[in-house]
Amino acid sequence: PTGAESFKFEAEVSRMLDIVVNSLYQNKDVFLRELISNASDALDKIRFLALTKPEYLAAEDKLQVQIEFDKEHNTLTVRDTGIGMTHDEMVSNLGTVARSGTTKFLQALKGSEGSESSGDISQIGQFGVGFYSAFLVSDRVQVASKHPDSDAQYVWTSANGSSEFQVYKDPRGETLKRGTEITLFLKEDCMEYADEQKLSDLAKHYSEFVVHPIYLRTETTMEVEVEDEEDVDGEEKKEQEDDLEVTDEEDTEATEEKEKPKKTKEVTTFDWEVLNGNPAIWTRPKEEITDEEYQNFYKVLTKNEYMDAETWTHFNAEGNINFKSILYVPRDVPASWQSGLMEQDATGLSLYVRKVLISDQFELLPRYLSFMKGVVDSDDLPLNVNRETLQESKIIQVIKKKVVRKALEMLKNFQKESDDAMKKEDEPAEGEEETPKTNKYNEWYRQFSPSLKMGAIEDEPNRGKIMKLLRFKSTTSNGELTTLEKYVENMKDWQKELYFIAGDGVESVEKSHFLEPFIEKGVEVLYFVDPVDEYMAGHVRSFDSKNFKNIATDNVKLKDDEEDEDLITRRDKFYKEKFKPLTKWLKKLYGSNVMRVSISKRLVSAPAIVSSAEFGHSANMERLMRAQAY
Numbered sequence: 155p156t157g158a159e160s161f162k163f164e165a166e167v168s169r170m171l172d173i174v175v176n177s178l179y180q181n182k183d184v185f186l187r188e189l190i191s192n193a194s195d196a197l198d199k200i201r202f203l204a205l206t207k208p209e210y211l212a213a214e215d216k217l218q219v220q221i222e223f224d225k226e227h228n229t230l231t232v233r234d235t236g237i238g239m240t241h242d243e244m245v246s247n248l249g250t251v252a253r254s255g256t257t258k259f260l261q262a263l264k265g266s267e268g269s270e271s272s273g274d275i276s277q278i279g280q281f282g283v284g285f286y287s288a289f290l291v292s293d294r295v296q297v298a299s300k301h302p303d304s305d306a307q308y309v310w311t312s313a314n315g316s317s318e319f320q321v322y323k324d325p326r327g328e329t330l331k332r333g334t335e336i337t338l339f340l341k342e343d344c345m346e347y348a349d350e351q352k353l354s355d356l357a358k359h360y361s362e363f364v365v366h367p368i369y370l371r372t373e374t375t376m377e378v379e380v381e382d383e384e385d386v387d388g389e390e391k392k393e394q395e396d397d398l399e400v401t402d403e404e405d406t407e408a409t410e411e412k413e414k415p416k417k418t419k420e421v422t423t424f425d426w427e428v429l430n431g432n433p434a435i436w437t438r439p440k441e442e443i444t445d446e447e448y449q450n451f452y453k454v455l456t457k458n459e460y461m462d463a464e465t466w467t468h469f470n471a472e473g474n475i476n477f478k479s480i481l482y483v484p485r486d487v488p489a490s491w492q493s494g495l496m497e498q499d500a501t502g503l504s505l506y507v508r509k510v511l512i513s514d515q516f517e518l519l520p521r522y523l524s525f526m527k528g529v530v531d532s533d534d535l536p537l538n539v540n541r542e543t544l545q546e547s548k549i550i551q552v553i554k555k556k557v558v559r560k561a562l563e564m565l566k567n568f569q570k571e572s573d574d575a576m577k578k579e580d581e582p583a584e585g586e587e588e589t590p591k592t593n594k595y596n597e598w599y600r601q602f603s604p605s606l607k608m609g610a611i612e613d614e615p616n617r618g619k620i621m622k623l624l625r626f627k628s629t630t631s632n633g634e635l636t637t638l639e640k641y642v643e644n645m646k647d648w649q650k651e652l653y654f655i656a657g658d659g660v661e662s663v664e665k666s667h668f669l670e671p672f673i674e675k676g677v678e679v680l681y682f683v684d685p686v687d688e689y690m691a692g693h694v695r696s697f698d699s700k701n702f703k704n705i706a707t708d709n710v711k712l713k714d715d716e717e718d719e720d721l722i723t724r725r726d727k728f729y730k731e732k733f734k735p736l737t738k739w740l741k742k743l744y745g746s747n748v749m750r751v752s753i754s755k756r757l758v759s760a761p762a763i764v765s766s767a768e769f770g771h772s773a774n775m776e777r778l779m780r781a782q783a784y
């Protein structure tokens with residue numbers, strides 16, 4: 155068309171497109187999920203913007219998605235009445251500006267299989283480049299779009315395999331009142347997508363939790379009888395003529411038999427079938443929602459179809475401020491988190507105010523709970539304020555507090571249920587091997603403990619609750635994880651402090667001479683083998699009003715039940731005098747490198763030990779600080 159401008163895809167985008175279009179990846183269905191998700195995003199955006207600019211809805215007040223196909227021309231169209239794109243937005247959003255996710259997606263493709271061409275393309279949406287999945291199934295992709303601020307409707311188009319795209323004013327005029335229409339010219343081997351059943355199944359699956367209505371244009375062909383007026387007239391005349399000629403009764407019957415069969419004609423009617431009927435899942439009663447539905451919604455929230463939730467909570471908060479919410483705990487730390495591939499800021503909950511999505515990354519949870527995903531929907535929040543003002547609002551503060559409480563309660567229940575399941579004795583069926591049970595919470599905790607420990611440090615008001623979620627190995631836990639509450643239960647009558655030993659691993663702390671007197675006396679010592687443990691203990695100081703105590707410091711008194719106090723004091727005095735020449739000599743030898751040389755009361759097999767001052771840095775802390783080059 156005249157006035158068409160050509161643009162080169164940005165280099166990284168071009169590279170990614172090459173890989174996507176040449177991929178051997180089999181599951182091409184994902185393109186539909188990505189197009190529906192973009193349409194839904196665009197609808198969320200217009201609804202949000204219309205709060206302050208209601209005139210944006212003037213041209214079209216319906217917010218919907220339409221899917222249409224044309225079997226004859228092998229095209230598939232996804233149309234939305236969302237925000238649309240201006241000319242410049244089309245140029246930048248669909249090709250010339252690389253998104254930070256592009257490179258990361260390429261990395262992830264490589265990482266998943268080792269070869270670029272067979273990687274898992276279905277993750278494309280998580281990296282903010284889902285649009286390009288349209289080329290999995292298309293020879294050419296055409297986007298027409300009309301933004302409310304735009305002077306005209308523009309077209310973007312690019313052929314599969316091309317390093318360029320064109321943008322031009324739509325010669326058809328403004329066929330869209332507002333929004334975007336994406337037309338896919340399907341590849342020869344992808345014609346299956348121009349099919350009602352296929353599209354209906356796929357779109358239903360992918361749009362289950364989309365809050366905007368999604369329609370599929372359906373075709374119904376019926377055979378209808380036609381009474382061809384002229385013909386009928388003609389026959390009537392003929393009959394009349396026959397009547398005149400034929401007098402014989404039998405002959406009359408014969409003529410009737412010869413009468414032509416009734417004429418029929420194929421009539422095709424079109425209809426828009428709505429594919430997603432359910433109201434938003436969080437507004438539905440819990441009893442009616444299956445685990446599978448909850449899991450599916452979680453996949454939508456995480457944009458990751460392989461992510462499973464470990465547990466969730468669905469509640470209605472009622473009181474001065476009402477809201478509905480579902481919160482999820484992931485089963486695993488996403489691989490993309492660990493490798494730093496995921497956008498760092500892709501955390502937060504989806505916040506809806508009166509059905510309007512305000513943000514899908516709204517900060518309602520503190521940093522240490524940022525692994526949780528979910529949705530909060532409240533009618534009590536003001537709509538006509540921007541996100542920043544909203545973040546500061548008192549109502550949000552109240553919601554936040556409640557959400558955190560619910561989140562911690564969910565973890566507490568999860569912990570309890572897992573422990574209870576371990577206690578339950580289910581007899582193995584006859585002839586069946588007893589399978590060793592695993593504590594689900596422990597499995598989960600191994601991955602997420604750093605977050606909880608961070609919470610214990612940072613969230614003072616909830617510290618008590620968070621500390622109860624922590625687990626450690628100890629001298630008496632037989633390699634299992636134990637809780638601080640259990641530790642307290644096991645404390646000796648005389649014991650006033652929570653003893654721990656810190657180091658870089660269970661194996662190394664187990665060898666420590668500091669442990670010997672504790673083991674001998676059956677006093678439990680916690681193993682603080684995670685770098686953050688000792689730091690945390692120093693920060694939180696106590697649990698259940700009992701202070702944490704590093705047994706490698708110099709002021710640990712182990713009460714010896716068997717002996718009487720007097721005897722001990724006298725014996726200590728005696729040794730102190732007897733070894734004075736040695737301690738004096740050692741102090742002189744080490745000089746200012748040691749604070750003090752003294753007679754120990756707690757050595758079993760080792761002749762001497764270097765310990766830390768009670769209030770100084772412990773050896774383990776020194777090690778960590780050196781490692782971090784403070």
Ligand code: ADP
Nearest residue numbers: 192193196236238239247282283284285286334
């Ligand atoms: P993401 O959706 O994660 O941003 P995509 O590659 O799917 O990444 O889309 C890229 C961008 O193109 C979107 O951020 C949006 O700006 C624009 N876009 C895509 N589809 C639409 C649409 N239907 N309506 C409006 N803008 C769209």
Ligand code: MG
Nearest residue numbers: 191192284285
């Ligand atoms: Mg997208």
